[in-house]
Amino acid sequence: MFNWKEDIIYQIYPRSFNDSDGDGVGDLMGIIQKLDYLSALGVNILWLSPIFRSPNADNGYDISDYRAIQPEFGSMDDFDELLMGVRMRGMRLILDLVVNHSSDEHPWFQQARRSKDNPYRDFYIWRPPKDGREPNNWLSFFSGPAWTLDEGTGEYYLHLFTQKQPDLNWENPKLRQEVYRMMRFWLEKGVDGFRMDVIPFLSKDPDFPDYPEGRYGDLTLYANGPRIHEFLQEMHREVISQYPWCITIGEGFGVSAEQANLYVGRNRQELNMIYHFDHAVPREEINFAEPQPEFTLTELKAVFDNWDAAIGNEGWQNIYFGNHDNPRVVSRFGDAERYHRESATMLATVLLSLRGTPTIYQGDEIGMTNCRFNSIEAFDDVQVRNAYTTLVESGRYPAEQFLTAANRIARDHARTPMQWSYEPNAGFTTGNPWLMVNPNHSRINVASQQVDRQSVLNYYKDLIRWRGNKPTITYGSYRDLLPDDPVVYAFERKYALQTLLVIANFSRKDTELAIPDLANGIVEFANYDVSDKVNHTRLRPFEARIYSFKNESIAT
Ligand code: GLC
Numbered sequence: 001m002f003n004w005k006e007d008i009i010y011q012i013y014p015r016s017f018n019d020s021d022g023d024g025v026g027d028l029m030g031i032i033q034k035l036d037y038l039s040a041l042g043v044n045i046l047w048l049s050p051i052f053r054s055p056n057a058d059n060g061y062d063i064s065d066y067r068a069i070q071p072e073f074g075s076m077d078d079f080d081e082l083l084m085g086v087r088m089r090g091m092r093l094i095l096d097l098v099v100n101h102s103s104d105e106h107p108w109f110q111q112a113r114r115s116k117d118n119p120y121r122d123f124y125i126w127r128p129p130k131d132g133r134e135p136n137n138w139l140s141f142f143s144g145p146a147w148t149l150d151e152g153t154g155e156y157y158l159h160l161f162t163q164k165q166p167d168l169n170w171e172n173p174k175l176r177q178e179v180y181r182m183m184r185f186w187l188e189k190g191v192d193g194f195r196m197d198v199i200p201f202l203s204k205d206p207d208f209p210d211y212p213e214g215r216y217g218d219l220t221l222y223a224n225g226p227r228i229h230e231f232l233q234e235m236h237r238e239v240i241s242q243y244p245w246c247i248t249i250g251e252g253f254g255v256s257a258e259q260a261n262l263y264v265g266r267n268r269q270e271l272n273m274i275y276h277f278d279h280a281v282p283r284e285e286i287n288f289a290e291p292q293p294e295f296t297l298t299e300l301k302a303v304f305d306n307w308d309a310a311i312g313n314e315g316w317q318n319i320y321f322g323n324h325d326n327p328r329v330v331s332r333f334g335d336a337e338r339y340h341r342e343s344a345t346m347l348a349t350v351l352l353s354l355r356g357t358p359t360i361y362q363g364d365e366i367g368m369t370n371c372r373f374n375s376i377e378a379f380d381d382v383q384v385r386n387a388y389t390t391l392v393e394s395g396r397y398p399a400e401q402f403l404t405a406a407n408r409i410a411r412d413h414a415r416t417p418m419q420w421s422y423e424p425n426a427g428f429t430t431g432n433p434w435l436m437v438n439p440n441h442s443r444i445n446v447a448s449q450q451v452d453r454q455s456v457l458n459y460y461k462d463l464i465r466w467r468g469n470k471p472t473i474t475y476g477s478y479r480d481l482l483p484d485d486p487v488v489y490a491f492e493r494k495y496a497l498q499t500l501l502v503i504a505n506f507s508r509k510d511t512e513l514a515i516p517d518l519a520n521g522i523v524e525f526a527n528y529d530v531s532d533k534v535n536h537t538r539l540r541p542f543e544a545r546i547y548s549f550k551n552e553s554i555a556t
Helices: 028-033 033-041 075-090 105-110 174-190 228-239 257-264 295-309 329-331 338-353 381-395 399-409 446-450 454-468 471-475
Strands: 009-012 043-048 065-069 092-097 146-149 157-158 193-196 247-251 273-275 318-320 355-359 478-479 488-495 497-505 522-526 543-550
Touching: 009 488, 028 033, 028 075, 028 471, 033 478, 065 075, 065 157, 075 092, 092 247, 157 471, 193 488, 228 543, 257 273, 257 295, 273 318, 295 478, 295 488, 329 338, 338 454, 338 497, 338 543, 355 543, 381 399, 454 522, 471 488
Parallel strands: 009 043, 009 355, 043 092, 092 193, 193 247, 247 273, 318 355
Antiparallel strands: 146 157, 478 488, 488 497, 497 543, 522 543
């Protein structure tokens, strides 16, 4: 029943995964062709970013028909075949549930904007102008106000994301029932659950107050509205509890560690797991002009320590380093040039041994890196483009400064096509790829890593196999042994009679380890050759090792 705690999730961004028909866009057939690859990797839950019909204002996170497949991605027959293929390989499939908002091209919104008394009007959030302006001063995630005036009816509608993503009105029970019906439709088809997009936003303060003093533009204020837990418990009662295998993962934007167990606490009847944003790249518009410095290792460790402590044995988290909303992890915390293999494998070691269900983002298993975008036109993401309009075209910031920042934080880094081979377009498509292919595919690609025993890909495979369903990795307690060490992450996982110790050097330098007694342990796994006599207290650049100990934990 609870084996999702023992699973490993792999996130597929379908647009960029594999194109089977040469139109430059990844598709479901393309995924089917790679199921053996995924099964050999050892992951067992596949999460697909949205595959539903969408005008693509936000690459599928703006859905115009929740029950139809995006034509570029294929047909419902293709989907059924995909699901069957996943099943045959003993894996499970979860879909993205995007129900904070729909597309403005969804028939509900088309109806809703016709007149104030249309039966679908209340499916969305409308407010009359206030002093001839927006009803409050909220900003959208993708630049500009969160309200747009509908000329026809003279009222504003709320959209926390683009104008083409009107927010659904969860206060309306009819809307909620429609969403539940749609969820049942997919569960009846046989899908295994949902990753729930910006789920803490479903409930909003019905008074829509302006940002409080000192918190202007704070997007986390949209989260954890007054009825959020009531809605999630209703969803659980009406849908999820009827499908006991259903896996649920909440995208926990705006949820603090202290609030997390309200969503995932074992008796809450809400979600199985949640993932947070405390180590994500900040997404506010201003960061495209003035990006925040990257997390130091001590900050990063504090985030993991804090979350593990807050969730404890009561709830469960989903652990990730990369996803379609963040730049590539090797470019953030590793060294994509000089220590590509070492740093990518070190990060894999940490990702796969923290407490929580890990998600591997497509391409991270070969250490895909950020890409160099030479001009604003090279980017696709609506977030970058809108920020460019407000920050640069308005004359507030120079274009050069924007380009440098976007090259560090843009979501497009994670969306460049999967690098299958050194062939043109990385073997992703025979056509024109919808987004540039990273030129480093000649060096970093699946085909060459498959035949290289020392590759990042083979390290992932071996580590996943070794990990198996070891109870210590899944259920063991977690303790950070060196929270203040600026370059080494060392944590203990302890369960019954076994203790595992994970040590990881996050720096380019050799470093002395402040933990004695390692020689008593067995090196179970390492990203450097440890066959010769190993110097236990010295770590090479980005070196990672997992030790096991019997009976007692390690003293520091
Ligand atoms: C989530 C998605 C992101 C999308 C946004 C709006 O944060 O992960 O990609 O843009 O929601 O749906």
